[in-house]
Amino acid sequence: MDAGTVREVTRALLRELGLTTVFGNPGTTEVPFLTGWPDDFRYVLGLQESVVVAMADGYAQARREPVLVNLHSAGGLGHALGSVFTAHRNRTPMIITAGQQVRALLPDEPFLSATDAAAFPRPHVKSSLEPATAGDVPAALARAHRIATTAPQGPVFVSVPADDWDRPAEPVPARPATSAAAPDPAALSELVTALDGAARPAFVVGPAVDHDGAVPGLVELAERTRAAVWVSPLSARCSFPEDHPCFAGFLHPERKLLAAELAAHDLVVVWGAPAFTYHVDRGEAEHELPELFLVHDDPEALARARRGRGVLGGVGAAVRRVAELARPGADRPAPVARPGPPRPEPGPPLTAARALAELRAGWDRDRVVVEEAPSHRNDLHEHFPITSRDGGFLTTASGTLGYGIGAAVGAAIARPERPVLALLGDGASMYGFQAVWTAVREEAPVTFAVLDNARYAAVAVLGDRGGGRELPGVELGGIDFAALARALGCPASTIRTAGQLATALAEPTTGPRLLHVHVDPRPRALY
Structure with a gap:
């Protein structure tokens, strides 16, 4: 590998590491990194930074490989921090870069600069740094890759001043990821x-x-x-x-x-x-x-x-x-099989339990399910059993809303041969609905099923159990998710009965689609 600019050396390194798919939302401080974008690189555009990180999270989880994210300065990283927190809890191997203003302006805290950039995402990244010199950027990214992919895996952040990309740099060899330590x-x-x-x-x-x-x-x-x-x-x-x-x-x-x-x-x-x-x-x-x-x-x-x-x-x-x-346990009694739930009531109204049962009946068990519908978690457990033995189910480990809709798109991009079903609450969907636009642009094979109970029901139910009364801010309602999806170019259907849901699921599709499923708003206990 020959010496060259930081940009040239970095791109060669990224090729060696297999990091040629980049999730991003660009700004002016990213232009020097993106200019002359190579034909063998893929740029997946998201319309908001938290959505970008959620999509990259789903992509990395589905492929069991690291992923590269490019954000815009301090503001872009700030938008993304909720999803960075989720990536940290999900143990996602993710290298996050963000543009910084040019070095000559940094002492004056210029517009769009990140003050103490390395401190901003801590403690929810494994490592965070801004290289001391431009020539250190490729080595910093190589180090970030090793840290992100070493168990326990997790996100790593690197801030890069905008003028670094045109400075000279020496080549940096790619090193294989470190395997997990063997148990004692x-x-x-x-x-x-x-x-x-x-x-x-x-x-x-x-x-x-x-x-x-x-x-x-x-x-x-x-x-x-x-x-x-x-x-x-x-x-x-x-x-x-x-x-x-x-x-x-x-x-x-x-x-x-x-x-x-x-x-x-x-x-x-x-x-x-x-x-x-x-x-x-x-x-x-x-x-x-x-x-x-x-x-x-x-x-x-x-x-x-x-x-x-x-x-x-x-x-x-x-x-x-x-x-x-371990010895065989032939002398032990076999575990008692878990009893199946009763078939949900046919309705009306359409309950979340019945909707999930219909979705399960109409969905190939080997496909991927991404879930973010906390109000319906018990119904999911009972009526939508996950049977995959190979990365067939993803949800958020952090509890921070906004993961599911973006992660579903990322997972569908990662492995297009395994279509994705996104089981989403109405509240959770609105944290990252921009991801539907990216699904259309990338022709991602994902079905968004928005279970609309017109409220933040998990907040209402747990708040009531904790002694809360007359809580504000939990009622939603009136959001036309099908119209929102169609405005972003995504085919969509409005579902109010189990029959309509079964019919919609039977329709052939190759790219994204959205099912706006109205369900009974009456709450069910969570735990």
């Missing part, structure tokens, strides 16, 4: 001894299982050991098929309920999840948690756990090694 053999041996001696073991699976591509191995391990398998609270990935006989259900994000759900087991092995994530507090648990082993590649996740033996290392490697060593 002694700790795994202790886990296996406990598992062999347990009478009623349970596994709790979290996002890192699917992130590591370890779902098939974990299924085999659960079958062999006859362990019941629970999903960790508010998990952002599907790490165990929900139609499997070993599947036990979803743990609640509340101490008392969670401890009661695990009380029947004498050993719990937590794979790739925090132990545990809580959302509401109703006091200390009445049941003592069983003996715990926690397998994770993030030392902070292990340190935060209140109890249990931590096993630090790659989840996939740990699953494989435990499967080699």
Whole structure:
């Protein structure tokens, strides 16, 4: 690789790293990076920076590869911070760049400059810097790639002054990503001894299982050991098929309920999840948690756990090694299959449960589902079981709205052979509706199903349980999502009955479409 400008050296480096698809929203400080855009690079335009980051997040998660994002100075990064926070919680390998004003103007805090740019996105990036000299930019980006892709993965930020791109730079070799550390053999041996001696073991699976591509191995391990398998609270990935006989259900994000759900087991092995994530507090648990082993590649996740033996290392490697060593559980009773829910009422009105059942019946189980409909999470669990063993379900680990609609577009761009269904609440959709424009522009195979109950129902329901009364700001209503989609060039239908929904789903489609599904606004308890 020959020396050249920072721009030339950086583009050569990005080619070596496979970072030729860039998600962005440009401004004047990005022009020097974008000028003379190469034919072998792809620029995915988003119309607002938080949407840009959400799309890139879905893209990286669907491909299990890092992604490059280009934002506009401090204002653009500021718009994006909610989605950066989500990418941090999603452990998304993302390199975020933003343009900075030219170096000669920085002492005067010029228009569009970022004061202390490296500090702005902290603490929700793994690393953040503005290179000291222009020649350091390629090396900074190479370092950002290594940090973002090293477990635990996450976003990294680099601020680049606009005049750096035309300065000279030396070539920087690309280095392969660092693999996750192997778990300590002694700790795994202790886990296996406990598992062999347990009478009623349970596994709790979290996002890192699917992130590591370890779902098939974990299924085999659960079958062999006859362990019941629970999903960790508010998990952002599907790490165990929900139609499997070993599947036990979803743990609640509340101490008392969670401890009661695990009380029947004498050993719990937590794979790739925090132990545990809580959302509401109703006091200390009445049941003592069983003996715990926690397998994770993030030392902070292990340190935060209140109890249990931590096993630090790659989840996939740990699953494989435990499967080699653990004895079969033929003498244990098989886990009791989770009972199916009753068929939802036919209506009218069309309930969210019935709508989700119709969506499940009309959707190929091997396709990708991206969900951001927090008011309907229980109905989703009951009536839309996720059965994919390969990255077939994505949602937000942060709880910050605006992820789903953009991530669905990014996931569809990433793997167009796997069409995407976006299950969205009406409130969540409005945090990033601009993503529909990008879906049209990119001809992304995504179906947006907006479940419209005319309110921020999760806020209303949890607020009521927490003692709130006559809350303002929770009623929506009157938004015509089909008209909004058509204004952005996306085909759309308005749905008020189960029959209309079934008919719409049966219609062939190749690009994006939106289904505005009006559902019963009456609330259902969350947890």
